[in-house]
Structures are given as C-alpha cells and as structure tokens.
Amino acid sequence: MVKELTIFESLFKSNKWIWLFGWLFHMGMLLVLLRHLRYFTDPVWWWVQLIQPFGKYASILMLVGLAGLLARRIVVDRVRYISAPSDYLMLLLIIGIGATGVLMTFVTNADIITLKDYLLGLMVFDIRTLPTDPILLVHLFMVIVLMAIFPISKLLHAPGVFFSPTRNQVDNPRERRHVAAWAIKLESSE
C-alpha cells in the first residue's frame, strides 16, 4: 500500500508512460500544495519555508505530467475510446489552475501579502480585502470549482485508493472466517 501511494507500483508495472506522466503530475502537485501552506500559516513552518524553491519548480513538472496525460487521452485510440467529456474537462481545469499559478510565480507577481491577509482572515471567519489581480481571481475561481466537484467526481479516487479491497485486505482466509453481516443472517435462518 505504501508503495502504491508513493511510487504508484501497479501503474509502473502496467504502462511506463502513464506512470511517468501520472507520477510527475501527482508528486508535482503534492509539492506545490505543501508550498501553498505558507499562505495559510503565520509564522510559516520551517519545513514549508524549506521546500519553497522545490515547490516552485515542481509546478512545471506538474504541468508537463498533465500535458502528457491529456495528450495520451487524445492520441492513444484505446484511451480515447474510454474517455468521457468530464475526463477532458477535469484535466483542463487542473491545467488551468496550474498554468495560472505558474504565471503568477514566474511572470507577474500577484499581491501575495494582501492575499495572505485575506486567507488568514478567512480562517478566523473574518472577511478582509481580496486582491483583484485577474489571474489570481481566475486561479482561485477554478480552485473553488475543483473543490466543489471533488466529492461527486472521479477526483474521489484520492481517498478511494485506501478502501480498495484488492490492496488492503489481509491474506488469512484459512486462519480466520470472514463472514459479512448479511451472510450471518443466511446462516442463522437455517
């Protein structure tokens, strides 16, 4: 299970291209998200401080991974066959978030100080001034859309992986009886 989560073991066995792009995207995103903690903490935790430069460049790798995944979905006939519109939209949405983020990091700097003040305010239920850079607003809007669809979309695979019986069950059926509640009823009805 740990290997599944950290190095995507099954995917590696399966297909090196999906693995490469998928892993770049997910690990890039992890670093980027951790980096973002600095906007929510005051004072900023030392390790968040430490990963700032890594998080910045990880965003590029994340975009490379996403672009690769999107390209596969369009180019490989098998993957194209199984894709629904939502599969493309989801990728585009995350690419949008990533791209606007990269823009603000490397091209035009947004008013981070006001933003941080606003976010820290939110955490104590106090609405303060939100900076009005258009790119930042687009970035934030797409994040909100993402958060809104998270619980009803395939993005739920994130917690879902922990519940997969093929990965989390203990191999001991000869030593232990595993009888489901509904199956016990079957036995006692005799």
Add this chain to the structure above:
Amino acid sequence: MAKVEFATPELKEYPIIPKLQKDAMAHSSPFVAKEQFQTPLGYPGELVENWKEVAIKRMGELTEKYRSLQVFLDSCVKCGACTDKCHYYLGTTDPKNMPVARQDLFRKVYRRYYTLAGKLVPKLVGAEDLTEEVLDDWYTYFHQCSQCRRCSVYCPYGIDTAEISMAAREVMDSIGKGQKYCNEIIGKAQTLGNNLGLPEPALADTLEGLEEDVEDETGVAVKFPLDVKGADILLITPSADFFAEPHIDGLIGYAKVFHEAGASWTLSSYASEAANFGMFIGSYENMRTLALRIRQAALDLGVKRIVFGECGHAWRVAYSFLNTLAGPFDFLDPNYPVPQHICEYTHDLIQKNVIKFDKSENDHMTLTYHDSCNVARASRMGDEPGGQFTIPRDIIKATCNNFYDMPEHAIKEGTYCCGGGGGLLTDDLIELRVKGALPRMEALKHVTENNGVTHMAAICAICKSQFSKIFPYYDFSLDQVVSVHQLVSNAIVLTQEDSGDTDESKESDDVEAA
C-alpha cells in the same frame, strides 16, 4: 445458433497491442438458460416484465452488500492502464473487451441511477439509462470475461473486473437472463454432487477401472477409495479428473502420492466436485449451497483433513472462501490448514523425503508451466506469499529434468488466462476461446522455439480442457498439455507394497505439515 466462421489469430514474435475494431465480437454470446436451469437456482425462468426496475434495484442491493463492488465502480479514473491487459482484448481487438470498457458497461448504468453527477449531467460523465441495447451488451461482454483478474494487477486502484462481471451476471440471473452453461452445471452439482452429473455407481465403476489400470501398469495395488468412513483425508477434486485427458493422469498421480505416503484417504460421492460455478455467476447463495456439500461429506465420513485436487477457480473458492462459506471447520485436525491443496501436500512430502522420483521417466518431455489465473491471483499456497508460484514449480523440477519458464509478462501474477475460464468453457463460445488463448499461445511458442519446450503443465481442470481443445487451432497437438501430478505419477518411485492402512508410521511424520 449458426456456426460462426472465424480465423485463428496469427502468432507474432513478440506481443503487439492491436488497434481497436469496434464490435469485432458483438456476435459472440452464449446460449441463454431455459426455465428448467433457472428455477432450481432461485432465478426467474425468463426475462421478467419489469426487468429494468428489478435490475436497477438488484444493482443497488449488490453495491450495498459488497463494499468492493462499490469502490470499484466509484474509483476508476479512466487512466487506461488496463486497456491492453486483457487476453480477450488482445485476441479479439473489440474495444468492449478492454477491462475498463467492460466495467463501464455496468458502471455507466450505476452512475445514472446511483450517483449525483450521473443523475444531473449524465452525458458529461458518461452515464447511461438501462436499455435493451445495454442489456444485450451486458450479456455479450460479461460473457467475454473469464474473471481472471489480470487487469486488477495493473490497476493503480486494484479495480477487479471479475467482481464487476460477477455482479453483472447476478443481476442478469435475477431478471431471468442467465447463461445456460453455468446454470445447468450448478444445478447438476447441487443435485448429483458433480458438474458432470455422474451418479455414485458410475463413479465407483470408473475408480475401480483405474485401480485395475494402474496395477496392470505398475504392478502395485494403488487404491482409489470412495466413501470410506473414518479415512483421514477427504480428497475433493474436479469431476473432470474422473474421465478427461490429461486430468485423469493427474488423479492417478494424487493416488500414487497418497499410496506412497501410506495415507488413509477417500473420495466422496456426495461431494464429488471441487469446481464451484456459483462463483462465476456471482451468487453467494449458490456458491454456499455447493460448499456446504463438502462440509457435509467431511462430517459424514468423519475425516480429519480436506485436500483439493488440481482445479483453478475451485482453489480460489477453497482457499479464499470455503472457511467463510461452510466453516468453521473446528471438527478437523487443527494441525493442518483447511483446506490444503494437493500440491502443498505433495510438496511437503518431497521436502520430507517421503516420496522419491526417477526424473528420467519424464525425459521425453521438456516442460513449461502455465500459472492458472485463479491460483496465481486469487489464492495462495504454503506459508509464504508467492507460494502458489514456487510450490508447483518445485514439484515440476523435482519430477523432471527439463523445465523452462515462459516470458515473465506471461507467468506468475502476470499470467494469461487459458481463454476458457470463468464459465466460458462451452462450445457456443469457441471463437472467443480460441482468440482469447492468443497471448498464452504466443508465450508458449516463444519457449517452444527458444528452449525446445514440448509440453505445458497446468493445475486447473478448465485450463487443461481448454488447451486440449484449442491447441490444434494454433498447430500444437492436444496432448501437449499435461497435469502437474501426471509428471508426479510418471516419475514417482513406488516402494510401498500395499495401499492405505498398513503403514501409518510414515503419515505420522507428516503431522506438522502446514
């Protein structure tokens, strides 16, 4: 059904992922079960009038019952990792035989009726109403899945198509659209005790004939006991072992091993079947009815241990579910796992030097080994993870001089199904069976050409029947598949004069075996 003409796929030097050909296998579906095979299993005799409602309701019941099913339906991200992993896709090129596409036939209906996004924006998320076309697709393509679980190995979430195809079959059974082959067989096993419908006298006769044959050939009176009360070991083996080739040579092998170990053992005429087709149709109730026969036989005969013969899905049911379905087995000897596989039993005797082999008896063959899907990916042998791979190979290597494995992607956890598993071993699906065997045939051809392999050993009744049927399509000969215990039978050195009760001392050395 009219006989379908089809071309056997060409064997390539190395595996190639084929391009999609829509509806390439849309014409292939098995005979539908008539009323006489449906009602004994508790299913309606024909398609019920309000089948849509019933099907959708049953779907909901199953996702509530099986956490696995719901997780598998919910967590797919359509990454495409599984798309080239199914032997039926590789052999037929039909896109609906890609595991994810097969799942989606069921998933799109689940989404439509049981998820918020599917209820609100079905088109956007690929959700679809249950229609007659969808039902036809279900019947066609959920009978093109052998439930071998190869795709689940490569899925980042471990999504198991087998589980979904079992659920789909259960839904179809519950609306009156069952498959003849499986349901007829389950009916026979539930009334007569085995899939072939062999009654006790016929079985007794067969076993007697075997005793004579073996004594003629070896000069040793190896016994094939039936319904012996008070025997130590109850052997449960697939009924194909009683008459089919090469299965029967495996059965002779088990008998010789028991003989040489001086073990007291018996077959049962009440539970004369290891196979449990209840699993193929995803029916816990039918699976349980069959499993309870084994418990009953063990109680009636007063045995101390249960050992299973060579059968793939039977070992899955035995290893993974028997204790759950028909346990607890607290009336058996606690020193042994319940149940044990015949390979575990033989392997153990080899380790203890109780049985010896003359490997040269198998020198006319160069062997490879076909990991049966259910043994490889849905069960285990021995105490260590991976025992299901090492134990049969150890036995083969102990009994013959020439052994080579097929390429790594085609063995062990990556093994390809024979093409006939999961309740598809029927002549009305012969095209599917031939095409589905393609990846295994390519791997076999590889070792045939590179290592001079002449025979392939297997430990599954379905695999053995399937290969002896489809080998000729690929220019192999049908006798090139052998039972693992056939190799044991050929090479074992018989030192014990009489069978059974005379030599108890040897068996007692074996008590710690596990």
